[in-house]
Amino acid sequence: MRSPFAYKPRRGPLQDASPGAAVAYLGAIVVVAFLYLNPLVLLAAGTAASLAGILAGVRGAVRAALRMGLSLALLVAAVNALVTSRGETVIARLGDWPLFGRVDVTLEAIVAGVSYGLLAAATIVAFAVYSACVDPDRVLRALRPFAGRSALTATLVSRLVPVAAVDAARLRDASALRGPAAAPVGKAPLARRLLAGSLDRAVDVAATLELRGYSLNAPRARSRHSHSRYDRRFYAVAAAVLLAAIAGKLLGADDFQAYPTVAIGFGPATLAVAAVVTASGLAPLRHGPKRRIHSADGPKSLSVRDKSARRRQELDRSARRRGVARV
Amino acid sequence: MSELAIRRGAAPALEVRGLDYSYPRAPRPALVDVSLEIAPGEFVLLAGRSASGKSTLLKAACGLVPHFHGGEIEGEVRVAEIDALAAGPGELAAAVGYLAQDPETQVVSTTVAAEIELPLEMRGDAPADRARAVEEVALALAIPHLLDRAVDTLSGGELQRVALAAALVTRPRLILLDEPTSQLDPVAGDELIWLLRRLNEEWGVAVLLAEHRLERCLAAADRVMAMEDGAVGFDGAPGEFLAWSQVNDAALSTPAARLFSLAGIEPLPVGVRDARQTLRGTGIGHPPHVAGGRVPDPRSSEPVLSAKNLWVELDRGEELRDVLRGIDLEVRPGERVALMGRNGAGKSTLLRTAAGLHEAVAGKLDVGSIALLTQNPSDYLVRERVGDELPGDAGMEALRVVGLEHAADADPRDLSGGERQRLALAIALAGRMEGELLPGVVALDEPTRGMDRARKDDLVTLIRGLAGDVAFVSHAETKATRPAAVVVATHDVEFASAFAERVVLLGEGVVIADGPMEEILSGGWYFATEVARVLDLPGVVTPEKGAAVLRGELG
Numbered sequence: 001m002r003s004p005f006a007y008k009p010r011r012g013p014l015q016d017a018s019p020g021a022a023v024a025y026l027g028a029i030v031v032v033a034f035l036y037l038n039p040l041v042l043l044a045a046g047t048a049a050s051l052a053g054i055l056a057g058v059r060g061a062v063r064a065a066l067r068m069g070l071s072l073a074l075l076v077a078a079v080n081a082l083v084t085s086r087g088e089t090v091i092a093r094l095g096d097w098p099l100f101g102r103v104d105v106t107l108e109a110i111v112a113g114v115s116y117g118l119l120a121a122a123t124i125v126a127f128a129v130y131s132a133c134v135d136p137d138r139v140l141r142a143l144r145p146f147a148g149r150s151a152l153t154a155t156l157v158s159r160l161v162p163v164a165a166v167d168a169a170r171l172r173d174a175s176a177l178r179g180p181a182a183a184p185v186g187k188a189p190l191a192r193r194l195l196a197g198s199l200d201r202a203v204d205v206a207a208t209l210e211l212r213g214y215s216l217n218a219p220r221a222r223s224r225h226s227h228s229r230y231d232r233r234f235y236a237v238a239a240a241v242l243l244a245a246i247a248g249k250l251l252g253a254d255d256f257q258a259y260p261t262v263a264i265g266f267g268p269a270t271l272a273v274a275a276v277v278t279a280s281g282l283a284p285l286r287h288g289p290k291r292r293i294h295s296a297d298g299p300k301s302l303s304v305r306d307k308s309a310r311r312r313q314e315l316d317r318s319a320r321r322r323g324v325a326r327v
Numbered sequence: 328m329s330e331l332a333i334r335r336g337a338a339p340a341l342e343v344r345g346l347d348y349s350y351p352r353a354p355r356p357a358l359v360d361v362s363l364e365i366a367p368g369e370f371v372l373l374a375g376r377s378a379s380g381k382s383t384l385l386k387a388a389c390g391l392v393p394h395f396h397g398g399e400i401e402g403e404v405r406v407a408e409i410d411a412l413a414a415g416p417g418e419l420a421a422a423v424g425y426l427a428q429d430p431e432t433q434v435v436s437t438t439v440a441a442e443i444e445l446p447l448e449m450r451g452d453a454p455a456d457r458a459r460a461v462e463e464v465a466l467a468l469a470i471p472h473l474l475d476r477a478v479d480t481l482s483g484g485e486l487q488r489v490a491l492a493a494a495l496v497t498r499p500r501l502i503l504l505d506e507p508t509s510q511l512d513p514v515a516g517d518e519l520i521w522l523l524r525r526l527n528e529e530w531g532v533a534v535l536l537a538e539h540r541l542e543r544c545l546a547a548a549d550r551v552m553a554m555e556d557g558a559v560g561f562d563g564a565p566g567e568f569l570a571w572s573q574v575n576d577a578a579l580s581t582p583a584a585r586l587f588s589l590a591g592i593e594p595l596p597v598g599v600r601d602a603r604q605t606l607r608g609t610g611i612g613h614p615p616h617v618a619g620g621r622v623p624d625p626r627s628s629e630p631v632l633s634a635k636n637l638w639v640e641l642d643r644g645e646e647l648r649d650v651l652r653g654i655d656l657e658v659r660p661g662e663r664v665a666l667m668g669r670n671g672a673g674k675s676t677l678l679r680t681a682a683g684l685h686e687a688v689a690g691k692l693d694v695g696s697i698a699l700l701t702q703n704p705s706d707y708l709v710r711e712r713v714g715d716e717l718p719g720d721a722g723m724e725a726l727r728v729v730g731l732e733h734a735a736d737a738d739p740r741d742l743s744g745g746e747r748q749r750l751a752l753a754i755a756l757a758g759r760m761e762g763e764l765l766p767g768v769v770a771l772d773e774p775t776r777g778m779d780r781a782r783k784d785d786l787v788t789l790i791r792g793l794a795g796d797v798a799f800v801s802h803a804e805t806k807a808t809r810p811a812a813v814v815v816a817t818h819d820v821e822f823a824s825a826f827a828e829r830v831v832l833l834g835e836g837v838v839i840a841d842g843p844m845e846e847i848l849s850g851g852w853y854f855a856t857e858v859a860r861v862l863d864l865p866g867v868v869t870p871e872k873g874a875a876v877l878r879g880e881l882g
Binding site: 006007008009135136137138141156162163166170171173174176177178179180181182183185189190192193201204205206207208209210211212213214215216 | 389391394395415416417418420421425427429431432433434435436437438441445446448449450475476477479480493494679682683684698699700701703706707708709710715716717718719721722725754755756757758759
């Protein structure tokens with residue numbers, strides 16, 4: 001079964017953007033999540049990452065990441081509630097627990113846990129969108145001139161991970177198919193077998209890389225897809241988000257305090273930062289300027305693509321009228 | 328002067344002189360005094376049993392031996408005038424392409440276009456040149472529609488073509504292929520061989536192809552080399568090779584050659600067309616109709632596997648897909664069934680569903696006890712002593728059934744490939760036998776990958792023994808009174824004709840043919856044996872039966 005986070009080639013602004021632009025854009029959202037503890041801003045960062053993924057057409061990755069991130073958020077909130085007794089609003093007294101000692105669940109500890117959980121969830125969603133939208137080949141190609149050995153290692157790993165996953169699934173199947181009287185396969189022998197198999201696979205993949213000329217020190221030619229017309233958009237959005245986040249931080253937008261009592265700031269600066277961050281999720285929106293035209297069937301709108309085709313037809317007609325061939 | 332003779336005058340695509348090679352810590356050399364020359368544009372078939380040195384020779388020609396594998400080497404290897412022992416595989420990549428057996432480990436990029444472009448990028452070619460080369464090789468291999476696909480969504484056949492495209496994109500003078508069809512169905516396998524022939528003719532690429540299923544590619548070859556224990560045992564024209572194999576190693580012969588040899592007709596044919604021409608020359612145009620094989624009586628016993636309107640849905644990378652679509656099938660004790668069909672037809676899925684690895688989404692499936700051996704027997708072997716894998720009386724009984732009771736103290740890694748496969752089968756059988764009785768169904772998924780004919784013959788003996796064929800039980804000396812139904816998913820039509828009495832042909836998840844082996848394997852083109860294609864007679868699929876028919880006609 002294919003992982004929902006696996007990169008799948010498809011057309012879209014985020015997928016077409018150069019790796020640098022995509023990393024800058026999604027990285028800016030992650031930076032905001034790490035800069036702020038205010039749940040509203042963290043929620044905005046998570047929403048922006050989710051929106052970006054949905055608009056980029058990777059709903060499956062967003063769904064899986066949200067499931068994973070929110071589960072983690074709940075876990076963090078629950079653990080924090082159990083291990084932290086700070087806070088004035090006690091909502092449950094659970095008595096003495098082994099290892100934990102006296103456990104008082106406070107509203108403040110839960111809110112602080114939720115805040116950390118939201119940070120983790122937003123980061124997971126942003127990485128999921130990156131994984132599903134950014135072509136790893138382009139990233140490695142971009143890295144190669146600066147860090148050849150790291151790129152080689154990353155290439156090996158990026159290829160070996162799915163191969164090892166397939167091997168592991170096969171070994172699990174073989175283990176399930178063993179007869180009831182055969183010695184059961186313990187986790188250690190299975191892991192040893194997988195490791196040995198992975199080493200063999202690594203040798204095969206390394207041999208393939210060698211055959212493809214990876215070890216050559218030939219001059220690296222420029223990549224065919226190094227830039228995209230969407231790059232500026234993503235760099236601009238990343239810059240705007242970072243500027244807003246830093247300015248907001250300086251203006252006190254990260255107004256949040258968990259202990260001793262919860263105080264969440266909803267001031268204009270916080271709301272403005274949350275709004276900018278949320279709006280940044282719209283950056284992967286594919287839009288062509290539309291205009292209304294009137295045809296015999298009534299008004300209809302044309303996209304840029306339709307307009308290009310129409311323009312070509314007009315040029316062809318014009319060329320025919322002039323009696324020249326248009327190539 | 329022929330075109331080939333003119334090309335022979337040019338520098339050889341591959342030149343090997345007195346090559347000796349041993350892998351590190353190997354007890355004996357893998358190559359012994361190998362000398363050969365391949366002219367530009369020549370198509371050479373490399374024959375030989377398993378472990379005879381074919382793969383090592385190919386690796387020496389592309390520089391992996393000794394640069395990647397290490398070991399001790401003596402002699403000379405030159406590829407398009409480049410000294411392969413001095414230059415590494417990277418430097419040789421422009422002159423030679425290499426395609427190994429397993430396509431999974433031959434792709435290193437995420438998308439097809441990036442994979443094909445990689446060797447050119449490593450060479451420092453300009454973007455425009457790369458774009459053109461990728462486009463041209465994709466067109467030549469009929470894969471332009473795959474260029475934007477992710478490699479992990481491709482089928483085995485598609486992946487093999489992509490790996491071939493990556494090997495060819497630098498326009499090498501020589502392409503080396505190590506059993507490239509072993510994981511492909513007959514259709515994809517034939518397509519690949521004829522694609523190679525076309526590239527060989529149109530691009531002038533010299534081809535060195537190692538294969539076990541010689542009947543598939545002998546007709547495409549200009550020349551055959553046979554390896555024996557690391558040395559070149561034969562080097563000559565395909566027709567001469569067949570005559571040599573009759574005397575020196577019958578396991579390397581093709582079914583059509585065996586047919587002619589048994590019928591006493593000469594010369595031995597290198598392919599179906601050749602055989603038909605010879606038969607026309609001898610006046611044997613249309614031998615009489617021969618009755619088909621035995622049809623198992625459907626009421627003879629209760630089925631041990633019964634599927635009614637079985638639907639199975641799986642995630643195939645892109646989306647959920649119905650892999651089995653309303654399968655109706657009954658298999659009875661003692662039946663030997665070959666499950667055939669193209670890659671992705673649903674053969675493995677049917678066996679895996681019967682063994683409980685997949686859930687059916689609709690329909691009914693009744694299976695008693697089933698032991699399934701999957702495509703990689705080594706997946707079952709996790710311990711360092713055979714007896715530790717199969718402890719107790721039940722384990723010993725399973726070992727006895729497969730004829731390995733003598734190997735209880737051996738390390739599985741020291742067993743031969745065939746023995747490892749039998750050990751894996753014993754592991755699947757252990758505990759599923761009722762005392763000495765076999766389970767209802769023994770299923771094997773593609774058990775002949777990379778096997779030479781001698782090993783396939785051993786497997787046929789084992790299968791027939793498990794199914795209670797009295798002529799073949801000596802191998803296992805089983806005291807079992809209840810034979811198992813043996814169901815084997817396979818692409819290998821010649822192997823199917825050797826063991827099966829019934830063939831079920833699947834296509835896109837439905838049963839498209841189900842009947843006696845002789846009838847199914849003689850009624851088509853791709854899923855037909857070479858003998859059936861030569862004689863085109865209903866019910867005649869094996870060299871023995873075909874020879875009997877021809878002898879009757881001649882007599």
